[in-house]
Amino acid sequence: MQLETYISDLLYRYECVTVPEFGAFLSQRVSATVHESTNAFYPPKKQLLFNEQIQTNDGLLAHYIADVEKIPFETATEKIAKRVKTLKSNLTQGETILLENIGELKLNNDSKIEFNPSYHLNYLTDAFGLSQYVSPSVTREVYKEEIEAIEKIIPLTITPEKRRTKLYLKYAAIALIALTVGGLVSGNYYVSDINAQNEIAQEEANTQLETQIQEATFIISNPLPAATLNVSKQSGNYHIVAGAFRVEENCNKKVAELKALGFKARKIGANKYDLHQVVYSSFSNRNEALRELRSVRQSNNKNAWLLVKTLD
Structure with a gap:
């Protein structure tokens, strides 16, 4: 084994x-x-x-x-x-x-x-x-040690020519900073002037538009007789709910669909779950609401239910 x-x-x-x-x-x-x-x-x-x-x-x-x-x-x-x-x-x-x-x-x-x-x-x-x-061995270069050895033999000195060169560089740097600051100031002034001119032109255009509106007159030779519309606003605390929708667009489609069928459908706002509610109609009397609920369940929607709520 x-x-x-x-x-x-x-x-x-x-x-x-x-x-x-x-x-x-x-x-x-x-x-x-x-x-x-x-x-x-x-x-x-x-x-x-x-x-x-x-x-x-x-x-x-x-x-x-x-x-x-x-x-x-x-x-x-x-x-x-x-x-x-x-x-x-x-x-x-x-x-x-x-x-x-x-x-x-x-x-x-x-x-x-x-x-x-x-x-x-x-x-x-x-x-x-x-x-x-x-891994291959790593070789480290010793440039620093070589430079230190050279400095001991040939010391580094600063000649007058090198000093003048540094002065020239100093003056050139100062001139460059001055030009940059001047460019920024003049640029900001130019932008501010353009903005002011735009505001003046806008005010003149608004004044001309108001004058033209005031001068315009409208004359209707054959006015239509006044129409009186009787709009009944739904009220009451008893609402027959058709459904609740997460997307408001679907809510609007449901309202249009029920109105096409003859119902007084409308939106009554979102519930605590942020669902948009649609109702067939609202009633002030509980018995009338229950009769309508039975009719809706038989003819249109068996899942319809009665909501008792005071709307703002």
């Missing part, structure tokens, strides 16, 4: 895998590192350790073998014990045991198991796909 294969599988998921009566393989997370001499970058990983003192059977390895090989737990435990007996015998004879992708085991001078881990596999799943990377 390739016991190391099962141990390797479990090391991806667990930090401790115990081999009963032999020892435990432990994993410890290690951060990414950089080798100073080779400039090699190593990703984070799980460092493997071995502790010979932990030998109690926790059932993890046996259960995993039983599930993979489809055998009873007791049979898996017996196979582990047989493999452990072979490993101990080989170690006693001075052999070095190689567990693939895990490491090497051997006995030291004190008859204790010495473990040398393998670095072929990274058991840290968070670092999956990350590999070792070697």
